[in-house]
Amino acid sequence: MCALGRMGLDVRPFLSVIEVDDNAVLEYWKANAGKLDRGQLGNEFWELPNEQHDETVRWFQSPKINLVYAREYVYRLN
Numbered sequence: 327m328c329a330l331g332r333m334g335l336d337v338r339p340f341l342s343v344i345e346v347d348d349n350a351v352l353e354y355w356k357a358n359a360g361k362l363d364r365g366q367l368g369n370e371f372w373e374l375p376n377e378q379h380d381e382t383v384r385w386f387q388s389p390k391i392n393l394v395y396a397r398e399y400v401y402r403l404n
Contacts, residue, residue, distance in 0.1 A: 327340060327341075327367075327369075327378075327382055328367075328369045328371045328372055330378065331372065331376055331377075331378030331379055331381075331382070332371070332372070332373060332376070332378075334378070335378070336378070336381075337378045337381055337382055337385075338381060338385075341381075341382065341385045345385075345390065345391060345394075348394050348397075348398075351391060351394045351395070352394065352395060352398055355386065355391075355394075355395050357369075358386065362383065362386055362387075365383055366379075366383070367379055367382060367383060
């Protein structure tokens with residue numbers, strides 16, 4: 327995603343591919359979870375400001391994607 331965003335390509339079509347597989351969402355979330363609460367992605371290669379970075383953060387914060395890791399977290403608690 328970082329390479330796509332740094333090239334100025336729209337990341338949304340690629341994020342839509344990831345979001346159809348809960349395991350893919352969870353793996354991508356795990357790679358970024360440490361900084362998402364600060365509105366950042368975990369990959370240090372992003373050059374900010376960058377709209378594609380921000381779009382990816384918004385995607386992680388969307389209700390649909392939040393539900394994926396919320397379900398996983400609840401599952402792990404039980």
